[in-house]
Amino acid sequence: MEEKYIVWHIEGGLGKNIAATSLLTSLKEKHPERKIVIVASYPEIFLNQPTVYRAYRLGLTPYFYDDYIKNKDTIVFKHEPYYETHHILKNKHLIANWCKILDIEYKNQSPVLNFNYLHQLNVSKWNREKPILLIQTNGGPLDSNLTYSWTRDIPIDLAIQIVNKYRETHHIIQVCKPSSPKLEGAEIIDYPLSALELFPLLAVSDKRILIDSSLQHAAVALNVPSTVFWVGTSPKNFGYAFHNNIVANAPTDTTKLVDAYLFDYSFEGVIHECPYYSLEEMFDVPKIIEKI
Numbered sequence: 001m002e003e004k005y006i007v008w009h010i011e012g013g014l015g016k017n018i019a020a021t022s023l024l025t026s027l028k029e030k031h032p033e034r035k036i037v038i039v040a041s042y043p044e045i046f047l048n049q050p051t052v053y054r055a056y057r058l059g060l061t062p063y064f065y066d067d068y069i070k071n072k073d074t075i076v077f078k079h080e081p082y083y084e085t086h087h088i089l090k091n092k093h094l095i096a097n098w099c100k101i102l103d104i105e106y107k108n109q110s111p112v113l114n115f116n117y118l119h120q121l122n123v124s125k126w127n128r129e130k131p132i133l134l135i136q137t138n139g140g141p142l143d144s145n146l147t148y149s150w151t152r153d154i155p156i157d158l159a160i161q162i163v164n165k166y167r168e169t170h171h172i173i174q175v176c177k178p179s180s181p182k183l184e185g186a187e188i189i190d191y192p193l194s195a196l197e198l199f200p201l202l203a204v205s206d207k208r209i210l211i212d213s214s215l216q217h218a219a220v221a222l223n224v225p226s227t228v229f230w231v232g233t234s235p236k237n238f239g240y241a242f243h244n245n246i247v248a249n250a251p252t253d254t255t256k257l258v259d260a261y262l263f264d265y266s267f268e269g270v271i272h273e274c275p276y277y278s279l280e281e282m283f284d285v286p287k288i289i290e291k292i
Helices: 014-030 064-069 094-102 117-126 156-166 200-204 214-221 285-291
Strands: 004-010 034-040 052-057 073-077 132-136 171-175 187-189 207-211 227-230 244-247
Touching: 004 014, 004 064, 014 034, 014 094, 014 214, 064 073, 117 200, 132 156, 132 200, 156 171, 156 207, 156 285, 200 214, 207 214, 244 285
Parallel strands: 004 034, 004 073, 034 052, 132 171, 132 207, 171 187, 207 227, 227 244
Antiparallel strands: none
8 A cells, every 4th residue: 555644844943843743643633644754953853753754854855755755645744834924923823823734723732752761861960969940041053153132032130130049049050052141150051962961951950941942842841830031032922821931021112123024023133123221121120030
């Protein structure tokens, strides 16, 4: 009998790849007769997913056309959910827009991560004498020279105040980029780790202070509620009600979005479009420190 396939092409960052895992079961339920083939920027996220037949890295697809396309019964999904109208207008969540593309029902699906035996052994490497407070102050590619992205990162002055509250009771681990400001007294992770090496840290930490990046998606998959800061992006598009989402105050300035096309702010945070003039205008800092 001829084999049938679904090819799902997923571009973008690690967090976006993790979000995609939420729909694998629904996709398989809709097409039980088809084998799911993933082509993604982070294929390691899909390797241990029971519904996935094969996972390929973007650009590393030898003989792919002959194996899955030529004269094959294959459905191909190579669409960008970021360019769906409801995403651009901030009306629907990323996962809901993917459901529309894949023609499956949106049921508030959540990401799923599966760890093999060796991945599970990585948990012990994160044992510390004190409970861990994990704080991700900065996101994006490690090789980026951008020190701080105002649209997604935690302002360093706010991060310092959070750390000062827990410095005596917790072991602080900061996840950031090499170019980012470092928190005094914190253990710094600004070097390459595979996703499945880093994610167990979420599971063993006592408190998690995160941003709109891969760790907040992974925390949902691991069922560990976290505090997530939002500035230029929105939990309506990328977040989960599962978390304690702290959203920046709405800007009151009349900054002109001269470089904005389909979206208001870029992930990188164009400096001249920042509509805030102080940390206090962005967040009610004393209230936030009290709530965390």
